[in-house]
Each structure stands twice: as C-alpha cells, then as structure tokens.
Amino acid sequence: MQPDLLIARFGELWLKGDNRHQFTARLQKNLAGALRAAGLRGGQLRIHEARMMWEPGNASDLPAAFEIFRNTPGLANVSACVRAPKNIEALGDAAVELVRQTWTGPQSTFVCRARRVDKHFPENGPLIERTIGDRIGHVVSNWRVDLRTPAHTLLVEILRDFACVSATNADCVGGLPVGTAGRGLLLLSGGLDSPVAGFLAQKRGCELDAVYFHSPPYIPEASREKVEALARNLAARQGGLRLHVAHFTEIQNAIHSACDPKLTVILYRRFMYRIAAAIAERAGIQTLCTGESLGQVASQTLENLRTVDRLTDKLTLRPLIGQDKSEIVAVAHRIGTYETSILPAEDCCTLFVPRHPAVRAPEGVLEANEAKLDVQALIDEALARTVVVQL
Numbered sequence: 363m364q365p366d367l368l369i370a371r372f373g374e375l376w377l378k379g380d381n382r383h384q385f386t387a388r389l390q391k392n393l394a395g396a397l398r399a400a401g402l403r404g405g406q407l408r409i410h411e412a413r414m415m416w417e418p419g420n421a422s423d424l425p426a427a428f429e430i431f432r433n434t435p436g437l438a439n440v441s442a443c444v445r446a447p448k449n450i451e452a453l454g455d456a457a458v459e460l461v462r463q464t465w466t467g468p469q470s471t472f473v474c475r476a477r478r479v480d481k482h483f484p485e486n487g488p489l490i491e492r493t494i495g496d497r498i499g500h501v502v503s504n505w506r507v508d509l510r511t512p513a514h515t516l517l518v519e520i521l522r523d524f525a526c527v528s529a530t531n532a533d534c535v536g537g538l539p540v541g542t543a544g545r546g547l548l549l550l551s552g553g554l555d556s557p558v559a560g561f562l563a564q565k566r567g568c569e570l571d572a573v574y575f576h577s578p579p580y581i582p583e584a585s586r587e588k589v590e591a592l593a594r595n596l597a598a599r600q601g602g603l604r605l606h607v608a609h610f611t612e613i614q615n616a617i618h619s620a621c622d623p624k625l626t627v628i629l630y631r632r633f634m635y636r637i638a639a640a641i642a643e644r645a646g647i648q649t650l651c652t653g654e655s656l657g658q659v660a661s662q663t664l665e666n667l668r669t670v671d672r673l674t675d676k677l678t679l680r681p682l683i684g685q686d687k688s689e690i691v692a693v694a695h696r697i698g699t700y701e702t703s704i705l706p707a708e709d710c711c712t713l714f715v716p717r718h719p720a721v722r723a724p725e726g727v728l729e730a731n732e733a734k735l736d737v738q739a740l741i742d743e744a745l746a747r748t749v750v751v752q753l
Contacts, residue, residue: 363444363456363459363460363463364421364424364444364463365421365424365442365443365444365460365528365530366417366418366421366424366443366444366445367415367416367417367442367443367444367445367526368415368416368418368424368427368428368431368440368441368442368443369413369414369415369440369441369443369519369526369528370413370414370415370416370431370437370438370439370440370441370534371412371413371414371437371438371439371440372386372389372412372413372414372436372437372438373436373437373438373534373536373537374536374537374538375389375436375538375539384542385436385538385539385542386409386414386539388436388539388540388541388542389414389434389436389437389539390407390408390409390414391541391601392434392435392436392539392540392541392599392600392601393407393414393416393430393431393434394407395600395601395602396430396434396598396599396601397416397427397430399597399598399601400426400427400430400598402418402423402426402427402430403419404418404419404420405417405418405419405420405423405427406419410521410523411479411521411522411523414431414437416431424442428440428442428530428532430598431534432532432533432534432535433534433535433598433599433697433698434534434535434539434599435535435536435537435538435539435540435564435565435566435567435599436535436536436537436538436539436540436542437534437535437536438533438534438536439531439532439533439534440531440532440534441517441528441530441531441532442528442530442531443517443519443526443527443528444456444460444526444527444528445524445525445526446524446525446526446527447525448480448483448520448524448525450484450485450490450493450494453490453494453518453525453527454493454494454497456527457474457494457497457498457516457518457527457529458497458498458501458502460516460527460528460529461498461502461514461516461529462502464529464530465502465505465514465529469505469506470505470506470513470514471505471506471507471508471511471512471513471514472495472498472499472505472506472507472508472512472513472514472515472516473491473495473507473508473509473512473514473515473516474490474491474492474494474495474498474507474515474516474517474518475491475515475516475517475518476488476490476491476494476517476518476519476520477517477518477519477520478490478520479519479520479521479522480520480521480522483520483525490518490520491518494516494518494527495507495516498516514529515531516528516529517529517531535565536565537564537565537566537567538565538566538567539567540564540567540568540569540570540599540600541567541569541600542567543566543567543568544567544568544569544648544649545568545569545570545571545645545646545647545648545649546563546568546569546570546571546647546648546649546650546651546679547570547571547572547573547606547638547641547642547645547647547649547650547651548560548563548570548571548572548573548596548650548651548652549572549573549575549634549638549650549651549652549653550572550573550574550589550592550593550605551574551575551589551653551709552585552588552589552592552703552705552707552709553653553703553709554687554690554691554694554699554700554703554704555653555654555655555658555682555690556592556652556653557592557595557596557653557694557697557699557703558653558681558682558690558693558694558697558699559651559652559653559654559679559680559681559682560572560596560651560653561596561599561693561697561699562681562682562693563651563679563681564596564599564600566681568649568651568679569600570596570600570603570651571603571604571605571606571641571642571645571647572593572596572603572604572605572606573605573606573607573608573637573638573641573748574586574589574593574605574606574607574608575608575610575634575637576607576608576609576610577609577610577611577614578609578611579611580611580614580708581708581709582707582708584707585707585708585709586607588702588705588707589605590605590751590753591702592699592702592703593605593751593753594753595697595698595699595702597753602752602753603753604645604750604751604752604753605750605751605752605753606641606748606749606750607748607749607750607751608637608641608744608745608747608748609743609744609747609748610633610634610744612740612743612744613630613633613740613744614630614714616735616740617629617630617633617714617735618714620731620734620735621731621732621734621735622727622731623714623716624716624718624719624720624723625719625720625723625727625728625731626714626715626716626719627659627660627661627715627716627719627720628660628661628666628669628670628719628720628723628728629728629731629732630661631661631666631670632669632670632673632728632732633737633740633741633744635650635670635673635674636673636674636737636741637741637744637745637748638650639673639674639676640741640745641745641748642676643676648676648677649676649677649678649679650674650676650677650678650679651678651679651680651681652678652679652680653680653681653682654667654680654682654683655680655682655683655684655685655686655687655690656683656684658687660719660720660721661719663721663722665721665722665723666720666721666722666723668725669723669725669728672725
C-alpha cells in the first residue's frame with residue numbers, strides 16, 4: 363500500500379474573508395508552476411473541500427511533490443494519503459497496513475487524529491481515533507499511544523467524497539501565497555542573509571525580482587553563478603524570477619580612487635540603493651528588500667541604514683532586521699540555500715574594504731565624498747550595462 367494523493371491545508375488564508383478565492387487561486391498557480399519546473403507533469407491539482415489536493419500521474423512523483431508542497435508559502439501542512447472506503451473497518455485496515463510500511467525503527471509512540479468533514483459519517487471524531495488507535499497499538503509492534511508528545515501521527519480524514527489515512531504528515535511554510543502582496547526587488551548577494559530575506563518576503567506574499575552587483579574582473583564568474591543558483595531557489599516558489607545583473611566595477615574603482623577609505627562600505631551601499639531603486643522604478647516594483655540585520659556589520663547600524671533609506675522613496679523591507687546569525691542559518695538550512703551560500707566565492711562588498719570601516723557615517727560627510735564623483739554618470743553607466751537573466 364502506497365500513498366496515492368497529497369492533501370494540503372490552508373493556514374491564515376482563512377482570515378481573508380470574501381476575497382479568499384483570490385489567494386487560493388494564486389496558491390494553485392504557484393504550486394502548478396513549481397510542479398512543472400520540477401518535471402512533475404501529468405498529475406491533477408485541484409481545490410477540493412477547502413483543501414489543496416494533488417493526484418500524481420506517476421506514483422513515484424509523490425515524494426518530490428511532497429517537498430514542493432512543504433516549501434510553498436500559503437500552506438499550513440501536507441499529508442501523503444491513501445484513500446479508503448468510508449467505513450471504520452476499512453479505514454482501520456488501511457491504517458494498520460500503512461503504518462506497518464511507514465513507521466520503521468524501534469517501538470515508539472503515536473497518536474491518531476480524525477477530521478470528520480462529512481458529518482453524516484456514523485462515528486464521530488473521538489470514536490474514530492480510539493477505534494483505529496487501538497488497532498494500531500495491538501497489531502503494530504505494540505506501539506504506545508501518547509496524546510501529548512507523540513513521535514508519529516496517523517491522520518484520518520472523512521471527506522464528503524471519500525476517506526483517507528496518512529502516516530506521513532509535515533508542516534509547510536505557512537504565510538501567504540507569493541504574489542498576493544505585491545512585488546519587491548531583492549538585493550541579492552552570494553551570502554547567507556539575502557536569500558533568507560527573500561524567502562521570508564515571499565512567505566508574506568511578496569513576488570520578487572532580484573538584483574546582483576557584479577564587478578569583473580575583480581569578482582569571478584563563479585560568484586555570479588553562485589548567485590544565480592540562490593536565485594533559482596527563490597524562483598521555484600513563484601514560477602520564475604528575473605535576476606538583474608548590474609555592472610559595478612567602475613563605481614567601485616571611482617570610490618576607491620577618490621573617497622575616504624573608511625566610508626567605502628557605506629558608499630557602496632548608497633550606490634546600490636540608487637541603482638536598485640531605478641531598476642525597481644523601471645519594472646513597476648513597489649519596494650526594495652534586503653538581508654540587512656541591525657548591527658551585524660558596519661553598514662547596518664541605525665545611522666548608516668538611515669543614510670541609505672533617505673536616497674529613495676521606495677519602501678525597504680528588511681525581514682532579518684531583528685534576527686541573529688544562528689536564526690538566519692537555521693532558515694537557510696530549512697530552505698536549502700545554506701550549502702550554496704557557504705561555498706567560497708568573492709563578493710563585490712568585500713572589494714577594497716578597509717580594516718576599520720565607519721560605523722556611524724554622517725550624511726554630510728558622505729555627500730562631500732560623493733561630490734568628488736560624477737554620481738549620476740556612474741549610475742547611468744551601471745544601468746546601461748545591466749543585463750536581465752530569466753530564471
């Protein structure tokens with residue numbers, strides 16, 4: 363007996379009232395795109411009885427689809443299910459057989475949970491749980507019921523059209539479907555922080571473009587390839603992503619030649635914000651998104667963040683602003699960007715950086731240093747040489 367159906371449940375979409383269908387329709391579109399991108403074709407994805415369901419064209423596709431569902435914002439949890447006749451004996455038989463195949467290893471604890479959507483089903487939820495739980499406990503290696511902290515959960519759902527059991531259940535990302543909260547432009551580097559920030563913005567419904575600042579010949583193409591790999595991770599949740607690769611070499615050379623070395627980092631950031639805001643304006647994007655965390659590095663003090671915010675009227679989202687590195691690393695592991703982010707590669711933000719960068723750069727001092735440069739010409743050249751990669 364193998365699972366033949368995925369059933370996922372909505373989280374906070376239930377708070378959306380009369381326009382909920384707009385959110386569920388976008389969620390269905392995002393899932394369909396992610397399944398296609400993974401090569402999982404031929405299945406049927408539909409909304410059924412307030413749940414998102416997917417029937418695979420090939421049963422071997424189910425594990426890969428399960429991970430896609432887990433990683434798609436807008437879903438609360440997902441189960442790999444086996445359908446069974448709508449009677450308590452048949453459900454018990456299916457549950458015992460499924461548990462025997464799925465719950466391997468030493469004797470452990472479990473709980474049976476029942477959701478009875480079809481109120482005409484003769485047994486109520488508690489009776490279903492006790493009946494099927496007792497069968498499992500007596501038949502499957504004498505596993506013990508634990509209602510508080512079980513190692514495993516068997517889920518029984520009685521829907522109007524059919525019933526099913528699941529021994530494989532997982533929490534999903536939660537949040538809102540990508541694309542239901544507008545668009546943002548992510549300043550994406552090859553490090554740990556910015557892809558995690560992008561994921562958290564997606565989780566709140568923000569569809570992303572991304573901009574990467576590249577400085578050849580100082581920065582090798584391997585660094586750009588690393589950023590593209592991180593961008594593809596984000597692209598999978600929204601059916602594709604445009605990566606704007608901005609040429610940054612001349613700006614860095616100009617700053618290095620003419621400006622106070624202690625201001626290098628914050629001057630880089632000011633140019634990045636100006637360029638990102640211009641790209642966003644051209645693309646009709648409402649907001650910028652960054653991986654900045656308060657106080658993590660010199661450019662991310664309150665004073666320095668304020669000097670870059672004042673350069674543009676675009677709202678800047680900073681999903682990581684209050685998180686420490688261990689929290690960021692945990693999310694990177696969860697979304698699958700950690701191993702890519704830690705690969706050795708140069709980053710333009712480390713180019714010509716002084717040993718002791720300014721942590722509180724007065725705005726007047728920054729403007730005086732920028733007065734030594736043709737700021738608009740440098741920005742215009744960077745924009746003219748920006749290329750767009752469709753991922």
